[in-house]
Structure formats: structure tokens, C-alpha cells
Amino acid sequence: MPKTEFSPSIESRPTYPGLTSQGSAPAIMVADAAGAEALVDLVATDASVMDHAHVVLIAKAPELAAKLTALTPKALHEAPDLDAATPLVTQILDTAKMGTQLYLAGSEGVIGHVSALAFARGLPMEAIQSEHRGSIARRMQCVHCKGITEDVTTDPFVCAHCDLTLFMRDHFSRRLGVFQAVCVDAETPGVVPATEEIRP
Amino acid sequence: MTMQFNDETFRGDYTYHNSQKAIRRFPFPFDQDAYMYSVNIEQHPGGPEGSPFEVMFDVDEHYVAEMKDREITLAEDPLRCQSLPHMELAGWDLLELIMVSKARDYPELFTLHRDGNDWHWINKPLGIEKKFTFLDPTTLPCGPMEYITRQTQGDFALLHERDGNLWMDAGMVTSQADWSLDFDVGMNFFEWHAPVPKARKMGVFDKALKFLLSVGQDQSYRRLNWTLTVNPRLDTSPETYHKWGPEKRSVTPENVGRKQFLRVELQTFFRLPRSNALAFPIRCYLANLEDLAGQPKWGRRLHRVLRDIDPTLAEYKGFAVNQEMIVDYLSQFDDGAPTSPGIFPDG
Amino acid sequence: MKLALKVTEIEQLSPLVKRFRFEDPKGASLPVFSGGAHITVEMPEGDTIRRNSYSLISDPYDGSGYEIAVRREDRGRGGSLYMHRKLSEGDDITVSTPANLFQLDLRARKHVLIGGGIGITPFLSQLKQLDMEQKPFELHYAARSREEAAGLKLLPKAAHIHVHLSEEGARMDLGAILDGQPMGTHVYTCGPEGLIAAVADQAARLGWPKSTVHSEAFTAPPPGEPFDVVIASTGQTVTVKADQSLLEALEAAKVEINYSCRGGVCGRCRTKVIACEGRILHNDHWLSIEERAAQKDIMPCMSRFKGTRLELDL
Numbered sequence: 066m067p068k069t070e071f072s073p074s075i076e077s078r079p080t081y082p083g084l085t086s087q088g089s090a091p092a093i094m095v096a097d098a099a100g101a102e103a104l105v106d107l108v109a110t111d112a113s114v115m116d117h118a119h120v121v122l123i124a125k126a127p128e129l130a131a132k133l134t135a136l137t138p139k140a141l142h143e144a145p146d147l148d149a150a151t152p153l154v155t156q157i158l159d160t161a162k163m164g165t166q167l168y169l170a171g172s173e174g175v176i177g178h179v180s181a182l183a184f185a186r187g188l189p190m191e192a193i194q195s196e197h198r199g200s201i202a203r204r205m206q207c208v209h210c211k212g213i214t215e216d217v218t219t220d221p222f223v224c225a226h227c228d229l230t231l232f233m234r235d236h237f238s239r240r241l242g243v244f245q246a247v248c249v250d251a252e253t254p255g256v257v258p259a260t261e262e263i264r265p
Numbered sequence: 266m267t268m269q270f271n272d273e274t275f276r277g278d279y280t281y282h283n284s285q286k287a288i289r290r291f292p293f294p295f296d297q298d299a300y301m302y303s304v305n306i307e308q309h310p311g312g313p314e315g316s317p318f319e320v321m322f323d324v325d326e327h328y329v330a331e332m333k334d335r336e337i338t339l340a341e342d343p344l345r346c347q348s349l350p351h352m353e354l355a356g357w358d359l360l361e362l363i364m365v366s367k368a369r370d371y372p373e374l375f376t377l378h379r380d381g382n383d384w385h386w387i388n389k390p391l392g393i394e395k396k397f398t399f400l401d402p403t404t405l406p407c408g409p410m411e412y413i414t415r416q417t418q419g420d421f422a423l424l425h426e427r428d429g430n431l432w433m434d435a436g437m438v439t440s441q442a443d444w445s446l447d448f449d450v451g452m453n454f455f456e457w458h459a460p461v462p463k464a465r466k467m468g469v470f471d472k473a474l475k476f477l478l479s480v481g482q483d484q485s486y487r488r489l490n491w492t493l494t495v496n497p498r499l500d501t502s503p504e505t506y507h508k509w510g511p512e513k514r515s516v517t518p519e520n521v522g523r524k525q526f527l528r529v530e531l532q533t534f535f536r537l538p539r540s541n542a543l544a545f546p547i548r549c550y551l552a553n554l555e556d557l558a559g560q561p562k563w564g565r566r567l568h569r570v571l572r573d574i575d576p577t578l579a580e581y582k583g584f585a586v587n588q589e590m591i592v593d594y595l596s597q598f599d600d601g602a603p604t605s606p607g608i609f610p611d612g
Numbered sequence: 613m614k615l616a617l618k619v620t621e622i623e624q625l626s627p628l629v630k631r632f633r634f635e636d637p638k639g640a641s642l643p644v645f646s647g648g649a650h651i652t653v654e655m656p657e658g659d660t661i662r663r664n665s666y667s668l669i670s671d672p673y674d675g676s677g678y679e680i681a682v683r684r685e686d687r688g689r690g691g692s693l694y695m696h697r698k699l700s701e702g703d704d705i706t707v708s709t710p711a712n713l714f715q716l717d718l719r720a721r722k723h724v725l726i727g728g729g730i731g732i733t734p735f736l737s738q739l740k741q742l743d744m745e746q747k748p749f750e751l752h753y754a755a756r757s758r759e760e761a762a763g764l765k766l767l768p769k770a771a772h773i774h775v776h777l778s779e780e781g782a783r784m785d786l787g788a789i790l791d792g793q794p795m796g797t798h799v800y801t802c803g804p805e806g807l808i809a810a811v812a813d814q815a816a817r818l819g820w821p822k823s824t825v826h827s828e829a830f831t832a833p834p835p836g837e838p839f840d841v842v843i844a845s846t847g848q849t850v851t852v853k854a855d856q857s858l859l860e861a862l863e864a865a866k867v868e869i870n871y872s873c874r875g876g877v878c879g880r881c882r883t884k885v886i887a888c889e890g891r892i893l894h895n896d897h898w899l900s901i902e903e904r905a906a907q908k909d910i911m912p913c914m915s916r917f918k919g920t921r922l923e924l925d926l
């Protein structure tokens with residue numbers, strides 16, 4: 066799957082310009098299954114990018130892991146999902162030195178969440194590269210109960226925690242790595258617009 | 266002169282009310298018969314005697330009730346008050362600014378004794394007396410920003426300056442016009458304003474940011490912003506939108522004069538000395554259409570402004586659904602006579 | 613706002629550098645400030661008032677007085693010479709309230725401060741702030757010789773404060789300083805342009821993000837050849853003398869103009885150029901290379917002009 070092109074939106078909505086090799090510098094790469102392809106493409110432009118790279122693959126996919134191992138990173142770490150990946154990424158970030166490059170690839174949820182972890186450890190946004198691949202599902206935070214619903218692909222949708230019907234906003238918090246969702250029928254309870262699949 | 270504080274509520278039975286004096290001093294935000302989105306910044310404090318512009322932090326008849334309402338909101342949702350770790354110093358700066366100003370401007374209500382870093386604060390209206398060590402957070406029951414803003418009307422944002430931008434890294438927000446501090450904390454100036462329609466295109470925010478960055482330690486400023494709210498409700502947060510949203514549709518031609526409130530934000534800006542952060546207090550004043558129309562100039566002007574406003578703004582400010590009813594109601598106060606310039610009422 | 617103060621102490625720190633202390637004549641407390649802040653000092657001479665900005669070196673939370681350190685620039689416009697030769701203890705002096713264009717990023721997990729020569733000054737107030745904040749930091753101070761290192765008298769002795777004296781063979785190794793710092797470190801440089809560029813270079817080579825690299829190149833406006841400017845609104849011609857900055861000449865001619873830093877870093881004095889026949893000598897740190905080349909803007913606090921006609925939108 067190629068890199069996703071999103072339609073222009075508001076200032077707080079992140080964009081994902083794509084990955085560019087910063088050469089043979091210390092690096093942390095985090096990708097989900099779809100994002101792994103972006104890493105393969107990255108290495109095709111510059112093999113040295115893997116010299117000092119810790120790669121975290123968030124997927125249950127041995128064949129993908131093998132493919133990434135073949136790119137000879139310094140280390141490959143695997144995690145079945147974002148929750149399991151979090152302590153792993155955190156630990157790598159905590160011991161990282163200045164100059165470490167961060168490459169993120171995959172869904173908005175993975176990119177947003179790992180960016181937030183890195184940002185909290187003092188890595189400025191400008192030092193974080195990202196490329197969107199695969200599902201355009203969003204990680205949404207319910208503004209009412211603060212619960213996060215993963216992989217949302219429709220608008221409106223039902224909050225997984227408080228059951229309110231929510232509409233999606235493009236407003237995005239880098240600190241939390243989530244989009245904002247707000248009750249769609251707050252003023253007129255029960256009057257809910259038709260559900261639509263989201264588009265990039 | 267001692268101040269009388271109203272016994273009133275901002276939720277449930279909504280017993281909030283303005284005295285005649287409070288109406289006369291209401292910060293009416295329109296200085297002409299049409300509304301233009303603009304930066305409209307003036308020096309603060311400074312204004313006619315008795316106006317809410319006269320002193321740094323205005324204290325009025327709603328003080329005690331507003332602080333009670335804040336307590337209720339915080340008890341339900343502590344995330345309305347946030348301070349990222351590097352903002353504690355700015356919190357102390359703000360505490361000092363407010364305590365010193367209030368003790369100077371309202372000596373009958375507030376007292377501050379300072380002996381080096383040993384401070385003794387007395388807040389009579391709220392019945393608080395506290396000895397603490399300035400810059401030592403262990404001597405206060407909570408962080409310095411939270412401590413002082415639980416005793417000061419209005420919302421507060423503390424902005425950290427870096428990379429030529431301002432970052433909203435701390436705040437106390439319980440009477441916001443529909444934005445979430447918990448979501449927006451940590452955002453830069455453009456990010457947290459992103460949902461405002463059109464403004465970026467018009468370059469308003471670029472100019473505003475430039476201005477704010479140049480505010481010096483010896484200067485402070487203000488501007489007015491406004492919106493409309495159904496019922497005198499302070500907590501119009503997105504967090505509780507599903508609870509107060511239905512009230513927005515409870516307006517009828519019979520009750521619109523009493524139920525529909527003009528909500529004015531007196532926004533002020535201060536450069537804080539130790540942290541070099543900017544303090545951005547946002548004070549909220551509420552008055553219903555009936556009370557406002559009691560000042561003939563305001564009745565005429567409000568009618569013209571709300572009748573002719575850009576539909577996108579009516580939508581953004583959230584009163585488009587009730588606009589027709591509001592304008593119909595106000596039309597009875599508009600005889601077409603010209604209005605005098607400026608925001609203050611005639612006579 | 614301006615503060616009318618008294619000079620209460622003058623101390624010779626090195627052959628070229630003096631320390632000055634200013635206090636309120638009645639002992640009132642002065643506004644406290646943040647580490648890295650500066651004040652603008654007024655130096656009346658004849659019919660003009662010269663204003664130079666200097667970093668505060670005293671404890672930022674101590675309102676009992678302000679201290680600055682001034683290096684004598686024998687080939688400058690005369691500001692530092694005024695401070696060194698004309699000013700005595702007991703004299704009146706007018707200064708601005710503090711402003712800060714070089715503050716610490718308090719989010720940093722560690723701070724690395726690098727000062728060259730008189731560029732040590734902003735770090736002296738920051739050190740006090742860092743101590744209070746209990747943030748990890750290291751400071752590197754580079755000077756040619758022990759005799760010239762005025763900062764030695766002002767720096768505390770501590771393990772994380774390193775002095776590099778090139779005459780004693782201890783040159784500063786920027787690679788060694790910057791390499792291997794933990795994620796979240798910020799570096800701050802103040803001193804000669806060459807040092808600032810070298811740190812920026814080294815940081816870039818090690819892959820430091822730009823927003824973690826800070827610098828302040830505070831220099832007083834340079835003297836130069838006299839020139840004329842035309843004020844568009846009035847048609848008036850103002851002559852800028854050799855030892856005057858354009859900003860000072862405009863002020864002396866009562867032309868209204870904004871300013872803050874007077875060192876070409878804050879952007880406040882930026883002025884539109886209406887006509888330019890000749891070459892603007894840009895000495896500021898504000899305009900980009902493209903903006904300089906366009907000759908459509910000038911920063912009057914620092915920059916000069918060589919040519920036949922310069923008309924300003926004032």
C-alpha cells in the first residue's frame with residue numbers, strides 16, 4: 066500500500082510527509098504491519114539508515130519480522146499491539162542520546178501515540194519523521210469520559226467506554242496522540258446523522 | 266465600602282442575577298453597531314471609575330458564588346486544572362501578581378503580609394487565612410496556580426514562550442466557551458486556535474501572536490471577546506456538553522429575554538517576571554438580554570449586531586439555532602435611532 | 613517603563629571588563645526577572661541618548677539591585693567607553709525594566725551552557741535560576757587567558773562548571789561536549805559569532821534538532837561612516853553620525869520608533885524601506901538572507917547604509 070495523501074485540514078491536524086533517511090545515525094523506528102513497507106522503502110533509498118537502528122514492529126507477523134531482520138537493523142523488537150509496544154518504546158527512548166532519529170510508519174494511532182511518548186521525553190516534533198500507511202482508522206478520545214476508542218473508521222461512532230454517539234473532529238492533541246470526539250446529539254438527544262465511512 | 270456578595274447558582278435552578286449596579290458596569294463588548302473580528306487591544310488596567318477595567322483583577326458581587334461553582338466543577342472533573350511540570354514557576358508568578366494586586370485594590374477584602382518568602386494571606390470573602398513560604402510548594406495544599414485561581418474569578422491560561430511561539434502549558438478552566446483545557450494543554454498558539462473559522466486566513470492570529478510575544482514585564486493589556494449562552498451557566502465545557510446541550514433548545518419567544526445571556530470575556534495579558542511566561546486570564550461576565558436592553562443604547566446596538574452578523578460566526582459561537590428568536594425579541598428595543606460611540610451606556 | 617537608579621558599586625573584573633551595580637535611590641525593590649534577561653541602559657551624551665542593552669548577571673529573584681558586566685570596546689560607538697570612563701559610584705542612571713530574549717527552555721531534561729568571553733554574562737543569572745530549579749546542567753566558559761577571563765571572579769567553583777583557557781592549552785572541544793548527551797538536552801551559546809556558528813555546526817552534525825540549539829549574539833551596534841536617511845511621512849532628512857546608530861539618530865530627531873533589544877535580535881524596530889539607492893549594511897540577527905538581499909526592510913538598531921538615498925516608511 067502506498068503512502069496516504071490526506072486532504073488539507075486545520076492547523077492542529079498532523080500531516081505525515083514521509084520518511085527520509087538521515088544516514089547512519091542512531092535511530093528508533095516504529096511501524097505496524099502496513100508501516101513496515103515504508104521501512105523497506107526507506108532502506109531501499111539508503112541502506113546505512115539501519116546501521117544503528119532499533120526497530121519496533123507492532124504486528125503478529127513472523128514473515129514481516131523476517132523481512133525486517135533481513136534489512137539488518139541493530140536490533141529488531143516485536144510487540145503484538147500498541148499496548149505491549151509502549152513499555153518497549155519507552156525504555157528505548159529513555160536511554161537514547163541526543164541526535165537519535167525517530168522514524169514512525171503506519172496508522173495515525175501508532176504515529177500519534179509514539180510521537181506523544183517521544184515528545185514527553187524531550188524530542189521536539191521537528192525531529193520526528195512519519196509516514197502514513199494502511200488503514201486511515203483514527204484513535205479517538207471521547208471529550209466527555211476521556212476514554213480512547215481505537216481504530217475508528219466511521220463518523221459518527223459510539224464511544225467504547227461511555228456509549229455516547231460521537232462525531233469526529235480534526236482537532237488533534239500531540240500530547241495525548243488522539244483526535245477529539247464530541248457528542249453528536251447533545252442538543253437534540255436521539256437525533257443522530259447517518260453513519261459514514263471516513264475518507265482520508 | 267463593603268461589597269455584598271450574591272447568594273446564587275450557575276447551574277440547576279440558575280438563580281444567578283445582576284444588580285442594577287452590575288448591569289450598569291457590564292463590559293458591553295460592541296463599540297459600534299456592527300461586529301468585526303479584530304484584535305482590539307487596549308492597555309490594562311485603566312477605565313472609568315467603577316468599571317471592570319479599573320483594576321487588575323476585578324472582584325464583583327458574583328465572586329463568592331463563582332468560586333463555589335468552580336469547586337463543584339473541579340470536584341467532578343479535576344482535569345479542568347492542569348500544569349505541565351515546567352510551569353510551576355509561572356504558577357508562583359501568577360499567585361504573586363494576583364495576591365499583590367488584590368491586596369492593593371481591595372484592602373477591605375484581602376490582606377497580604379510579606380516578610381521575605383514568609384507570606385501571610387487573608388481572603389475575607391472566602392474565609393481563608395494561610396501562612397506559607399513563597400516558592401515552596403509543600404507549604405500550600407495544592408500547586409500555586411491552582412491555589413490562587415480557586416480564589417480568583419475567571420479562567421486562566423499560562424503560556425510558555427519558546428521557538429517564537431506560545432504554548433498553553435498550564436491552566437485553570439471551568440467557565441470556558443466550549444474548549445477543553447485537558448485536550449488543548451501543551452498546544453501552541455495556532456494549534457489551540459485551529460477550530461476557530463476563518464481567523465487564520467485573515468491573519469488575525471499571526472498579528473495577535475506577534476503582539477503577545479512583544480508584551481513586556483512592565484506592560485499589561487486587555488481585549489473583549491463575546492458569545493451567547495442559554496442560561497447563566499459558567500461550565501459550558503465540551504466535557505459536559507451532553508448535559509447542558511439540551512438547554513440550548515429550551516429558548517422560546519416568551520423566555521428568550523431572561524434565558525438568553527450575553528457572555529463577555531475580559532481577556533487580559535501579563536508577562537510574568539520569573540518564568541517569562543505570559544498569563545492569560547479570561548474573566549467571564551454574564552447578563553441576559555432583558556437586563557441589557559434596559560440600557561436603551563445597548564438594546565438598539567445588540568439588535569443590529571446580532572441581526573447582521575456573519576452566519577459562520579453565528580454558527581461558531583453556537584447561537585445560530587436561536588438567532589431568529591433573539592433578533593425578533595431585540596427588535597422591540599430598536600427604534601432606528603443612532604447610537605453614541607463607545608461601549609459605555611448613555612447617561 | 614523606565615527605572616531611575618543609582619550606581620552603587622563599580623568593580624574592575626579584568627583589564628577590559630567592569631562590573632556595575634545599580635540600586636533604587638530609596639532602596640525600593642526592583643522588578644525580579646528570569647535567567648538570561650537584559651536591561652537597556654541610557655547614556656546621555658550631549659544632545660543624544662545612547663542606549664545599550666546588557667545581560668543581567670545578578671540573582672534574578674533578588675530585587676535589591678541589578679548588576680551588569682561591561683567590556684570596554686575601544687573601537688565601538690562609545691557606549692562602553694561611557695560606562696568605563698564617565699560613570700562613577702553615586703551617579704544617577706536610567707535603565708529599562710528587564711526583558712528576556714534568551715530564556716532557558718524549562719522543559720529540558722538537561723542544559724548545556726557555552727559562553728565565550730564576555731558572552732558568559734547571561735549565564736550568570738541563569739545559573740542562579742538553575743540552582744533553584746535543581747535542574748542538571750553543565751557550563752563551559754571559554755576565554756583566551758586567565759587575565760582576560762572576567763567571568764572567573766563571578767563563577768562559583770563546582771564540578772559541572774568547566775573553564776577552558778586557550779592560552780593554557782585547554783581549548784574547548786565542542787564535539788566532546790555535545791556528543792552523547794541524553795535525549796531532551798538543550799544547548800545555549802553566547803559569545804562571538806564564530807563560537808555560535810561552531811556550536812550550531814557541531815550540533816547539526818550530531819543530529820540535534822534545531823529547536824534544542826539556542827544562542828544569543830548580543831553585540832552593540834557598530835560605528836561606521838555617517839549617512840543620511842529620509843523620513844517618508846515628513847520629508848525630513850536625518851543624519852546618522854559615525855558613532856551613532858540609525859535608531860539613536862532617529863530618536864534624537866524625535867521620530868517615533870519601536871525598540872526592545874537594541875541588538876538586532878527581537879525584531880521590534882523593523883522598518884520598511886521605501887527607496888534605496890545604495891547598499892544596506894545589515895548587522896542584525898533578525899532578517900533572513902533573502903530579506904537582506906531584497907533591501908526592503910532594515911533593522912535601525914544595528915544596521916547602517918552606504919549610498920545616495922535611503923527613504924524609510926516612518
Ligand code: FES
Nearest residue numbers: 874878879881913
Ligand atoms: S530593537 Fe530589537 S531588533 Fe532592533
